[in-house]
Amino acid sequence: MKKKLLAASLALIFGAGAGYVVNTYAQQKPEVLLKQRQGAMALQGKYFGQLNAMAQGKAPYNAQIVVRNAGYLAALSEMPWDGFSPDTKDEKSRALPAVWSDAGQFKEAQERFQGAVAKLVAAKGDETTAKAAIGEVGKACGACHDHFRAK
């Protein structure tokens, strides 16, 4: 029994390991957390903006850039969220109170965005598939901003 419990606990600790350590390290000053999460958003804008221009026909389609930026966005889509720590509530930013009061919906919005980025990665630069995925990514960005970011 003890052995089973130990095994279960270890599995739990191991499974939760990444999140746990991240949370431990996230004990940063609120202004640092803010700067980091805004940095991730600024870079999402940089690399999505290039793709959006292609999807809208404002720039020539370039499969190499699409594949590269999809990879960048996959990483960047994981980076901002632990920066929305409750102790950053009083920092000056465009984050709306709903980020903390509707945490469940905020999490769903993050996952919708990550799911759309995953489709973009899976497109492997195929123009039709990638352009559709870029559209979905854009809608996910907008939907989250509508609810959780001040105009």
Next chain:
Amino acid sequence: MKKKLLAASLALIFGAGAGYVVNTYAQQKPEVLLKQRQGAMALQGKYFGQLNAMAQGKAPYNAQIVVRNAGYLAALSEMPWDGFSPDTKDEKSRALPAVWSDAGQFKEAQERFQGAVAKLVAAKGDETTAKAAIGEVGKACGACHDHFRAK
């Protein structure tokens, strides 16, 4: 002859494709470029800081986090540089004039950093190898900051 020239030109265009498109898109306002490159630096600090704490024994070693952060750093190590566009020279930042006057050395410093990150990725979370690579990454950060960033 014409055919050969065409083939060579296409190879050149294809090979240079990524850089070309990036440069085209980089026609952003200087303050946007500054924000994006500072965002990349802030995130390098976030994810390297966690690893450095492990390498220095200030945090328990966690292979999952090491592998994850190595991947993040691989992406982030490519992101800041096109933000050091000459038209950002007058933006208020800690970038020293050497960024533009010693462009070759600045490029070498970037490549040293990317090389060290590549070793960290290749370590695949193996503690001894990863800790050595983390040390190299830290030295690459410091060497670049010493020459190209105000104290």
